[in-house]
Amino acid sequence: MSRNLAAKEIFYMALKTLRSNKLRSLLTMLGIVIGNASVITLVGVGRGAQRLAENQLSNLGANVLFVVPGNNDTRRRGVAFPKNLVLRDSDAIKQQVPTVKRVAPQISTTEVIQYASSSSSVSISGITPEFLPVRSFEIAKGRFVNMQDLKSARSVVVIGPDLKDKLFKQSKAIGETVRIRDQYFEVIGIMAAKGAVFGNNQDENAYIPLTTMVSRITGKDPTYGISLSFISIEAINEKSTRAAKFQITNLLRQRHNIIRDDDFAVRSQKDALTIVSTITGGLTLMLAAIGGVSLIVGGIGIMNIMLVSVNERTQEIGLRKALGAKQIDILNQFLIESLILAVLGGIVGTCTGLTTVKIISLATPLPATIGRDIILLTVMISGSIGLTFGVLPARRAAKLDPIVALRSL
Template identity: 70%
Template sequence: MSRNISIKEALGMATKTLVSNKLRSSLTMLGIIIGNASVITLVGLGRGAQTLAKNQLSNLGANVLFIVPGNNDTRRRGISFPKNLVLEDAIAISNQVPTVKKVAPQISANEIVQSNSKSLNISIAGVTPEFLEVRSFEVDKGRFLSKSDVNSARSYVVIGPDLKDEFFKDKSSSLGKKIRIKDHTYEIIGILKPKGAVFGSNQDKNAYIPLTTMVNRITGKDPTYGVSLSFISVEAINKNATSAAKFQITNLLRQRHKIIRDDDFAVRSQEDALNIVTNITSGLTFLLAGIGAVSLVVGGIGIMNIMLVSVSERTEEIGLRKAIGAKQSDILIQFLIEALILSTIGGLIGTTTGLSGVFLLSLITPLPASVGITTTFSTMIISGSIGLIFGVLPAKRASKLDPIVALRSL
């Protein structure tokens, strides 16, 4: 008399079958292992890139606005920025916008810097004393540039810690030392504390000189526009005033530049940049997760293929079991359990491998790679579901075998 076998019995038989074919079972699980490991690692990589970008943007300051020459159209088309953002604009913003606390005009250029026999091509910035507070930089040794340094166009320079290490690694103090920028010598009066990189640019390897010195000796003054700026950094009186400051600055510059249609400048906040970066990195994370998911699907197809082969090889076993009373549901459950075991164990191994990969990424790269618990469990559930779904076809084929036909092959 036939009876339904219990889940426990089906689990025992499925486990015994898989253990007796260790190599085949291991190779079958390999696709799921690679798929899970890929999803976890790639998602961790994407989230690490997103976190890194957010951390770098937070260094800019929550209340800071950046005013740059050119509009979105010129940026998309790669047109060189116009020189219509001038020092007088920065002065007007400082004097006429009530929601602004400090204004820091800046001119940037790449120049060859020399010390003794070593030379480097680095970013030189002409700035004013307000730069230090607006951009949240701190002085480690010495002092920053003062108003008198700017007014007198002195040959002073403040350098980042990485630049100091490049030129004066073996010396206890670099204050008072001289470096050459272009054709002139500058005295180092200050060393900044580490600030880190922003969008791949190492701020700790930059040099800062008075804005007037930058104009007189490096960039010059445009006969049409005057002192052209690379950009203007503006600190609002508080975080809540950032939107109002952006609106007021835009109106003021439109009036000053006599703009009727499209702006010839752009005002960007940290929040704007953060939204752009978040959208890009989120898209990147989904893309990477999709690539990893393809590996999971391939792993599921591998399980289906191997189990179809297994059904062909185990025709006699299935025939004997049906001959002694096993039902179609019994055969179906056993093969589904085998597929589920393969995908679950493969998912666990793959997840562990992926988490190890994320940990290694965070150790050996600047990316703070991480994966949330939700992502980890979701990946494991998906891998188990894939094994179950792709195991249905072989299980149905096995359960529908005619015992008489199966026994003829004995």
């Protein structure tokens, strides 16, 4: 019972001492407050970036594969879409791979699209009707490209909702004529909102029949035929995705007469999620480390102030020792003072960080979030820093010679 009472007395004495120097205590806690708030905020932003990327990738579909032309060497040389993936490859995949349900070849380029006095530089894709179900897109108004449009290479275009707002403002778009590279296209449909993927706003894109793209925009290569930007492929189901990837890879290796390195890549949503998780996880860890530096700086601030406090309270320490206080009592008091400063600073910093994370999630598209594990961990780290950096001042105070200390009276 006496030990508990002694501990309570030491705690109350520590609180009284801190309250007697309120401004100094607040300024000492400021470093820990900033450190904790930084850790909470930066980790929340990192996790928000990871969730945003995962949400965007989930829109691609769990059983969708993408065949991209070129290997790492060609991409390093600055060739965005090397001419080694052609329409014949797309047809072969559709006919010869049993685990594939739909195949959607695509040619993408950037062009200026004009209507009256309005214009915008956008990504225009030459597609087939299979694009809509494979990529899980929907039509909001009008219709999508059909097989008759494709066979006849009609000059029709489907535009995203954001592009519609840019070009047509409040007026209707269906049935109007837009201009793309001196060619006129009739707007037949408006896509439903889809959002952005890796910075590419899909709601600003335009879509025309693939045959129209070849005959009026990009042209046909006499050697390679119709070169594709990439191929979107829908597997029969999610379980067959792995088998489809294996079969597509083998088929294209045979068609391209590949012996060593592939001149294409087959990617799935799972592959992209793994890459994104690795990158964003590393980013979150780096941000947490940056915030951790602020915590260490706050700990050094506590140690510095406590050392000053030891020098100022030399008489008090000598008097208490002369009245029977032991070294452990002096040590505990200074450690508790450091701990109180660190824990209170950690709590205030955590609340500040949580408020900042909430504001970011409400004011931006980034779904910033923070878990209870991180909150508990940061407060515990704050307390640990208070104890660690409070040891040196506490030991110095505990080892003061009472006779030397009393001489200053």
